[in-house]
Amino acid sequence: MTKSIDQYYSPWVKGIPMYISNHIEKAWRDPSLHRMMSNENPLPPSDKVLEAMAKYSKMANRYPDQGLVVRTKIAEMNGLEGPYNVMIGNGSSEVFDNIFRMFIEPGDEVIQHTPCFGIYGLRGKLLGATMVSIPMIYKDKAMHFDPDAILAAITPKTKIITIANPNNPTGNFMDAQHFVRIAETGIPFVIDEAYVEYSGLGLSQVALTKKYSNVIITRTLSKAYGLAGMRFGYALAAKEVIDQISGSLLPWNVGTIPMWAALAAFEDTESLAKRVEYNNSEVEFITESFKDIPGFVTLPSKSNYILFDCGPTGKTGKDVLAFAETKGIILRGETRKYDSEGWFRVTIGSKEENRLFVATVREFFGMAEATTDSLN
Ligand SMILES: Cc1ncc(COP(=O)(O)O)c(C=O)c1O
Missing domain, CATH: 3.90.1150.10 (Aspartate Aminotransferase, domain 1)
Known part of the structure; x- marks a missing residue:
């Protein structure tokens, strides 16, 4: 049968x-x-972004390259060495997918800080991970990060710790010193900075990627840049980490139009x-x-x-x-x-x-x- x-x-x-x-x-x-x-x-998108979209839509018959120009620009904006510190994706949700695929095996644990964005759990479960949800502390009419509880939740099965900074839906930032404590564990630590531009890149934790190869930053153009429907996100990390996680990219995952429109958005400060x-x-x-x-x-x-x-x-x-x-x-x-x-x-x-x-x-x-x- x-x-x-x-x-x-x-x-x-x-x-x-x-x-x-x-x-x-x-x-x-x-x-x-x-x-x-x-x-x-x-x-809606700025005129400069719309112009780039119109220009590159005329070349939509061609496959895109690996986005070296926009990746170089992103590296520059973030004080990183070069395009090899940057991986681009079809929105930061896809970037999360690529990162998770490179670390997780069924049975592994992913620590998230709840309430939080749902994609971490969705992708983690798809790969057979157990999501370990550490609740934030709700006190004095505000939500507070709980780095001690996150550190205490680490087990030999922990493969990823992820935190959004600022967090969705709570809207707050975690103090910088706690990022260092978590980075020091050596466990892959994904810091989701989808909304950081509303406060400026000065509040980004990107500098940690230079000292800790386990730290990966994710960003998106869906929020402050206003391009959610275009789908463009990116990861920032040490060269050897970007090299490895890029192994999970689908060929031509980011189209020519979003790539060049993203560059125009970055230039239109x-x-x-x-x-x-x-x-x-x-x-x-x-x-x-x-x-x-x-x-x-x-x-x-x-x-x-x-x-x-x-x-x-x-x-x-x-x-x-x-x-x-x-x-x-x-x-x-x-x-x-x-x-x-x-x-x-x-x-x-x-x-x-x-x-x-x-x-x-x-x-x-x-x-x-x-x-x-x-x-x-
Ligand atoms: C914290 C956080 N990260 C990532 C994203 C995903 O953004 P996108 O896939 O559009 O880049 C969102 C979307 O709401 C979010 O709230």
């Missing part, structure tokens, strides 16, 4: 479904909705500065907007999203999401944690969207319109 196809799947991948972001599907189906849920940038300034002033506007709602917690954010806990008000995040939906706003829900059902996250939208969001939340909590004119 022949075996059924079920018996041929790798045991650790069996039953893993396709990942679908239902909120993104919904937003594409109805463009009138306010997409305040996926940490996208509300501003003025446009990045404007985007960052816009974002940070809108984060401040929203952060200031709910201070008078008793029990409502707004977590301080250094990114393009803000996490809230309305648990102490007696309401749930789910209720806020449902009410926002009646106004055409899609927010992001969060699972129950720290004894609260009150979590939800907003992504910075256009000025109008942010004001609509504030008015909606205030209405939900029975508050009058905020007097925020001075912040407009």
Whole structure:
């Protein structure tokens, strides 16, 4: 008797479904909705990026090269020696995939700091890893990293430790000294800097890659650069590490158009500065907007999203999401944690969207319109 196809799947991948972001599907189906849920940038690409896209789209009949020009630019921007310190990918999610593939065998452990971005778990499980989730500490209306608990969770099976800095969805940075403590363990340490540009590269941990070959930095153009739909991300590390993890790259994984558009985005520093300034002033506007709602917690954010806990008000995040939906706003829900059902996250939208969001939340909590004119 022949075996059924079920018996041929790798045991650790069996039953893993396709990942679908239902909120993104919904937003594409109805463009009138306010997409305040996926940490996208509300501003469209700059003219310089659009010009590069148009120019290289005319050469779309040709295969791309390995992106030596853009990789050289990235190395320069980060004080690294050259393109051999940089691996590029189709978004930083793909970069994570490439890194994980080069280290993980079924049964290995990956340490993540939760709540965090879901791709680590998705890719880890696909490769048969056990995800070890270390919760952040929620104290004094803020979320705190717990490096001691991360170090204590290391076992002989630990193959990767990953931390986002700043973290999604909490929006905060870990103190620099703790990165050194984790780097010193020698265990592959992936620092996800998807949102670091909102605070500037001065807060990057990239310098650690020169001293510790186990440190790998990942970045993306999906956030401050505003090119989520283009798909471009990269990893920074010691030459020998980039050489090895690049062994898992699919040939021609990054297309000609994204490669050259990314270069244009890096060169257009003025446009990045404007985007960052816009974002940070809108984060401040929203952060200031709910201070008078008793029990409502707004977590301080250094990114393009803000996490809230309305648990102490007696309401749930789910209720806020449902009410926002009646106004055409899609927010992001969060699972129950720290004894609260009150979590939800907003992504910075256009000025109008942010004001609509504030008015909606205030209405939900029975508050009058905020007097925020001075912040407009
Ligand atoms: C912390 C973090 N890392 C990485 C990414 C992935 O970005 P991309 O695959 O678009 O580069 C995201 C996206 O939301 C994120 O929040």
